Amino acid sequence: MVQPAxxxxxxxxxxxxxxxxxxxxxxxxxxxxxxxxxxxxxxxxQLAKERHGxxxxxxxxxxxxRDRADEAFxxxxxxxGGSARTRADSGYAAAALDSLRGAIRQLEAEIGS
Amino acid sequence: MKKWGELALGVVTSIGGFxxxxxxxxxxxxxxxxxxxxxxxxxxxxxxxAILMEMTGxxxxxxxxxxxxxxxxxxxxxxxxxxxxxxxxxxxxxxxSEVGGVSIALQMATGVxxxxxxxPTVLVGWFLLWxxxxxxxxxxxxxxxxxxxxxAVGALVLHPTWPTLGRALLPSLPAHDRARYWYLxxxxxxxxxxxxxxxxxxxxxxxxxxxxxxxxxxRITAGLGNVFGGGLAIAxxxxxxxxxxxxxxxxxxxxxxxxxxxxxxGRAGFVLFIMTLFITCFGSTxxxxxxxxxxxAQGFGWSxxxxxxxxxxxxxSTSYTVLILLAALPIVAGMDPLSLTNISMVVTAAxxxxxxxxxxxxxxxxxxxxxxxxxxxxxxxxxxIALFSLALxxxxxxxxxxxxx
Amino acid sequence: MGALQxxxxxxxxxxxxxxxxxxxxxxxxxxxxxxxKPPRVATIVIGGGARxxxxxxxxxxxxxxVHALFGQRVEHxxxxxxxxxxxxxxxxxxxxxxxxxxxxxxxxxxxxxxIGRIPGASGERK
Numbered sequence: 001m002v003q004p005a006x007x008x009x010x011x012x013x014x015x016x017x018x019x020x021x022x023x024x025x026x027x028x029x030x031x032x033x034x035x036x037x038x039x040x041x042x043x044x045x046q047l048a049k050e051r052h053g054x055x056x057x058x059x060x061x062x063x064x065x066r067d068r069a070d071e072a073f074x075x076x077x078x079x080x081g082g083s084a085r086t087r088a089d090s091g092y093a094a095a096a097l098d099s100l101r102g103a104i105r106q107l108e109a110e111i112g113s
Numbered sequence: 114m115k116k117w118g119e120l121a122l123g124v125v126t127s128i129g130g131f132x133x134x135x136x137x138x139x140x141x142x143x144x145x146x147x148x149x150x151x152x153x154x155x156x157x158x159x160x161x162x163a164i165l166m167e168m169t170g171x172x173x174x175x176x177x178x179x180x181x182x183x184x185x186x187x188x189x190x191x192x193x194x195x196x197x198x199x200x201x202x203x204x205x206x207x208x209x210s211e212v213g214g215v216s217i218a219l220q221m222a223t224g225v226x227x228x229x230x231x232x233p234t235v236l237v238g239w240f241l242l243w244x245x246x247x248x249x250x251x252x253x254x255x256x257x258x259x260x261x262x263x264x265a266v267g268a269l270v271l272h273p274t275w276p277t278l279g280r281a282l283l284p285s286l287p288a289h290d291r292a293r294y295w296y297l298x299x300x301x302x303x304x305x306x307x308x309x310x311x312x313x314x315x316x317x318x319x320x321x322x323x324x325x326x327x328x329x330x331x332r333i334t335a336g337l338g339n340v341f342g343g344g345l346a347i348a349x350x351x352x353x354x355x356x357x358x359x360x361x362x363x364x365x366x367x368x369x370x371x372x373x374x375x376x377x378x379g380r381a382g383f384v385l386f387i388m389t390l391f392i393t394c395f396g397s398t399x400x401x402x403x404x405x406x407x408x409x410a411q412g413f414g415w416s417x418x419x420x421x422x423x424x425x426x427x428x429x430s431t432s433y434t435v436l437i438l439l440a441a442l443p444i445v446a447g448m449d450p451l452s453l454t455n456i457s458m459v460v461t462a463a464x465x466x467x468x469x470x471x472x473x474x475x476x477x478x479x480x481x482x483x484x485x486x487x488x489x490x491x492x493x494x495x496x497x498i499a500l501f502s503l504a505l506x507x508x509x510x511x512x513x514x515x516x517x518x
Numbered sequence: 519m520g521a522l523q524x525x526x527x528x529x530x531x532x533x534x535x536x537x538x539x540x541x542x543x544x545x546x547x548x549x550x551x552x553x554x555k556p557p558r559v560a561t562i563v564i565g566g567g568a569r570x571x572x573x574x575x576x577x578x579x580x581x582x583x584v585h586a587l588f589g590q591r592v593e594h595x596x597x598x599x600x601x602x603x604x605x606x607x608x609x610x611x612x613x614x615x616x617x618x619x620x621x622x623x624x625x626x627x628x629x630x631x632x633i634g635r636i637p638g639a640s641g642e643r644k
Contacts, residue, residue: 043361044372
């Protein structure tokens, strides 16, 4: 009965070490998370466009949101390749990046006008 | 008549003081990612803070010494070093976050990058501490802090479903992303229950010359004030739950949070959000830097008071001067204010045992409190708080690694 | 004639001088040990070095290192005879002139060279 207990503890230790090493080395976040971030910024751009149109937010502020979305876009485009394993995944990644790029452009158009 | 005035003021101070960069950021993140579900954490945090503040206030009013004084006197210097270092480090981290909050608010208003605002912010803050007395600092930020009520207005305009919100006030388990849920829970607790809050409150009681006659005022101020303040934090969570969550928007940058008021309240909401962020963070900046300076001065026996001219308490005034200037540096260096805030909230939560457990000992010491020692109910509450603070200490690092965005 | 509880009521207590100004805390007590006589509490020590020593030798070493950083070789510690104690209550009142104490060196130095140089520092109360 010693062996199962020892392997349980060893697994836990290995998992913790992997976690620490992983967070230290900065391995790319899982695909789901990156897609979620891209979708989040896309929706932010869409809301910002709507709010700017309604006169609720200033162009100055909307520009700041645009800049932040742009940073998220840049970061995602460099790391998402590493997280996408299958063709289907790459498809989702490309679509998400496109959506965000499109939404950013739409906000820029809205602010510019 | 004067008592009623003091009472109202005390309540107002607590309301305005509750919301600051940590509460705004963590409530917004919680609402965006889990809807109403984490509301119970805010309720728990609010009640715990109210209990801790009432106790440190009672300590000061009865024993005529602050909690920091008693930490040194009753536990000796050797033990005192532990809470001294812990509170110093943690509070300094939170202080830099607050400066970050003010800077972001100014950036949103003007378009000038937040890094440029850190130094002007701390200089103005320093000036207010230098020239203003305790009443000015306390009352000024309290009155202005009422602008935070805009979160309540925004939440009401969004028509929350009250039964669902009510149920969310009871603890629940997450259906997804367990690590993230508990990570947000721990950071919300760290935002609500900050040691600088009850340390400052205790020092404030001495600055305001509280006596045994103020025990009732103390109870109402600590109780009502924090309950209202907690209500505003819940309102912030609700606005995020109703504006961000349905759209799948997660809060990755402070700038996104303005949308939670710009949506229900239009341009007025946008302006009110910036004002709320600016005022509450600025007020907390002053409060935290004073809390750290009080801790040093009281622990080492220096003269101290915001009511004395700086020349009369040189070590105290030098402390707050150096601290507030230091706090600007990480922001000037461009550290991401939201990441800074999130980390400082978790670290705060982890540090709670060193200031909660000694309080339990002091609140039962008849030599200091005479007949005003804790009754069984207060002790029970404090034991519960102490136990979950230990749980937070244990859980903090794993949750930061597993759920820390 | 009651007994004085040194640890409970004296050590780490707030000290005030004859003008009720805060002058530090009781950081250490020294007993006088003379052959043939009972030990008696002779001296109150006020100073960072004494505090640091209570925590441990390592702490005292750190304390000295920090002082060396500021170019100070002499520690500003005050030793006040226990006879100067006038009253022991919430604070311990000493019949001394706070300004004359060595341990107040940093306070005075800051008041003169740093705080005093900034306008608005002088006066009694705000």
